[in-house]
Amino acid sequence: MKEKTAIQEFVKGIWDENPILVQLLGLCPTLAVTTAAENGLAMGMAATFVLLCSSFLVSMFRKVIPGQVRIAAYIVIIATFVTIADRFLAAFVPDISKSLGPFIPLIIVNCIILGRQEAFASKNGIGRSLLDALGMGLGFTLVLLVLSSIREILGSGTWFGMNIMWESFAEWGVMSQAPGAFITLGCLIAGANWINARRKA
Amino acid sequence: MNLLVIFIGAALINNFVLQQFLGICPFVGVSKKVDSAFSMGMATTFVMVIAAMVTWLVYNLILVPFNLQILQYVAFILIIASLVQFVEMFIRKVSKPLYDALGIFLPLITTNCAILGLALTSVLKEYSFTETLIYGVGAGIGFTLALVIMAGIREELELVDVPKSFQGAAITMIIAGSLALAFMGFAGII
Numbered sequence: 001m002k003e004k005t006a007i008q009e010f011v012k013g014i015w016d017e018n019p020i021l022v023q024l025l026g027l028c029p030t031l032a033v034t035t036a037a038e039n040g041l042a043m044g045m046a047a048t049f050v051l052l053c054s055s056f057l058v059s060m061f062r063k064v065i066p067g068q069v070r071i072a073a074y075i076v077i078i079a080t081f082v083t084i085a086d087r088f089l090a091a092f093v094p095d096i097s098k099s100l101g102p103f104i105p106l107i108i109v110n111c112i113i114l115g116r117q118e119a120f121a122s123k124n125g126i127g128r129s130l131l132d133a134l135g136m137g138l139g140f141t142l143v144l145l146v147l148s149s150i151r152e153i154l155g156s157g158t159w160f161g162m163n164i165m166w167e168s169f170a171e172w173g174v175m176s177q178a179p180g181a182f183i184t185l186g187c188l189i190a191g192a193n194w195i196n197a198r199r200k201a
Numbered sequence: 202m203n204l205l206v207i208f209i210g211a212a213l214i215n216n217f218v219l220q221q222f223l224g225i226c227p228f229v230g231v232s233k234k235v236d237s238a239f240s241m242g243m244a245t246t247f248v249m250v251i252a253a254m255v256t257w258l259v260y261n262l263i264l265v266p267f268n269l270q271i272l273q274y275v276a277f278i279l280i281i282a283s284l285v286q287f288v289e290m291f292i293r294k295v296s297k298p299l300y301d302a303l304g305i306f307l308p309l310i311t312t313n314c315a316i317l318g319l320a321l322t323s324v325l326k327e328y329s330f331t332e333t334l335i336y337g338v339g340a341g342i343g344f345t346l347a348l349v350i351m352a353g354i355r356e357e358l359e360l361v362d363v364p365k366s367f368q369g370a371a372i373t374m375i376i377a378g379s380l381a382l383a384f385m386g387f388a389g390i391i
Contacts, residue, residue, distance in 0.1 A: 028223055031225060071281075076278075083274050106314045108278050109314045177220070177381075178381040179381040179382040181222065182375065191366070
């Protein structure tokens with residue numbers, strides 16, 4: 001494989017190797033918290049924070065952590081940062097923290113984060129790992145934002161809590177519930193596939 | 202009666218996969234064949250029930266008395282990871298055929314958010330020990346049910362002409378959406 005430049009390392013997470021649309025990782029929080037744009041954004045930022053900090057530590061200690069216990073070590077590092085993010089959200093934005101519920105602690109088992117540690121941070125230097133983490137986090141946040149915007153606009157007629165649809169707009173109740181999440185994500189993935197197929201052709 | 206409500210609630214009404222979005226990764230990854238979906242479901246149920254009990258004990262007997270709730274996440278994930286390792290060794294010793302059947306699914310269970318989600322929700326809902334146990338069994342059965350239904354549909358799907366962009370994950374999501382819609386029908390039963 002060709003050596004990537006620093007910028008490519010950053011950009012790949014946003015589209016080419018987008019964690020949700022292409023790698024299909026971290027789907028649980030993606031589906032669960034995207035009922036409102038605000039929640040999607042908060043979730044994306046919390047996950048990006050955890051991803052950045054863990055990638056930094058893992059890449060710093062990559063030569064010290066013994067191979068056999070590396071997964072356990074990564075998980076403890078991730079769990080620590082998740083606790084910090086969780087307390088931070090609970091202290092500063094208690095409403096969002098409440099509506100995200102158990103999905104903030106569930107960042108621990110978000111496969112994107114563990115996956116990046118295993119596939120990237122444990123093999124690359126700090127600078128590159130941070131760029132990679134930032135790109136992946138941004139890609140994750142963007143998809144969450146798009147998904148939650150679609151669901152919030154169609155499901156409750158608002159965007160970030162503001163009314164944006166016309167007066168007589170009938171809300172699609174199903175969009176803010178479970179089926180809406182699955183179907184919207186299915187369409188987004190199909191859309192990404194379609195665009196990629198077009199670009200290659 | 203209360204226990205029955207918890208059981209049905211966890212298995213059907215608030216089905217872990219289809220209504221609460223926990224354990225989506227194995228749901229998408231391992232639902233290609235009915236056999237393996239069933240094995241995965243059983244292995245997960247097994248770990249879920251044990252994990253629910255152990256995390257309940259650790260939370261209520263160690264973390265709460267010492268005022269260490271802040272360590273909850275780190276403690277839970279360590280318990281689950283070591284539990285999965287332990288269960289793996291135990292099954293290998295006791296029943297070789299079962300071990301071969303479960304194969305690679307066992308280690309994957311560590312990163313199944315349904316397990317951690319279960320432990321966290323039962324703490325959040327302040328369930329008693331028995332309630333936690335029933336909740337775990339119900340959630341496990343609900344998980345298995347969703348996985349097996351999905352695998353059944355996907356086996357049929359192989360014969361169907363799906364539009365190119367929708368092949369793979371996209372169509373799986375759409376089907377999961379329809380299943381979730383069907384499961385919403387259970388909402389009225391309790």
